[in-house]
Amino acid sequence: MRPIALLLALTLLAACGSEDEDTPAAASVTAQAPAPIKCEIDRNSIAGIPLGTTIEQVRQQFPKALIKSLQDNEGIAFTSIQLTPDIQIFAYTDSSQATAADNSPITYLDTASAACKTEQGVHPFMEVAKAEQIYGAVQQIVMSEAEARQTAEFDQQPPELSFRIDDSGAFDLTDNNLPKITTDYQEGAKIHSIAVMNLPAEEVAQ
Incomplete structure (x- = not known):
């Protein structure tokens, strides 16, 4: 045994x-x-997608991304880039045609994903009051003529960034003139989305 x-x-x-x-x-x-995708917003890019990149280059950079050509309410073509279930980015080019946009440089990037943050930690769904603690007081809130979107500008924000808020500016609704401008906002107002855009060199230098 x-x-x-x-x-x-x-x-x-x-x-x-x-x-x-x-x-x-x-x-x-x-x-x-593969390392998880980090959605950082800086003066020139969102989630590692820089302005000037083409949609075709984004396809090569993120082969697993879900990329769709869409049109906004004004008929302007843009591209939805779904990198992960939590990270979605919208890209605009100078081309108004979806087919041509694939090879046109991206001039505007926008995201409403809370997972995307600026270097200072500002992100969609953050309260405007908290963003003021980082970028300084609201300089103005502008209601645009197109779609009545409201954009907040802060004293110390990077000029290349744009902060759309959730329609919470304190405007005089009896005033029909557009664009409307105010420095006041309702309690609990939040950032809806953050955009990165190309600016003329003289504006960046200011």
Whole structure:
């Protein structure tokens, strides 16, 4: 019985050794897994997509992204770039045609995803009051003529960034003149989306 018991023990040890040899390989595969996408917003890009990039280049950079050509309410073509379930970016080019936009440089990027943050931590769905603690007081809130969107400008924000708020500016609704401008906003007003855009060189220098 002893030789048989010894043989069984050696077999078990060999099996354990084989499992140990597989462990580094498994760890190596894990180490090679792609890093999660970080959605950082800076003066020139969102989630690593810089202005000047074409949609075709975005397809190559993010082969797993869900990319769709769409049109806004004014019939202007733009592209939805869904990088992850939590990160969606909208890209505009100078081309008004979806087919031509694929090879036209991106001039405007916009996101309403809370996962996307500026270097200072400002993000969509943050309260305007909290953003003021980072970028300084609201300089003005402008209601645009197109679609009556409201955009807040802060004293110390990067000029290339634009902060749309959730229609919470304190405007005189009896005044039919557009654009409307105010410095007041309702309590609890939040940032709806953040955009990055090309600016003329003289505006950036100011």
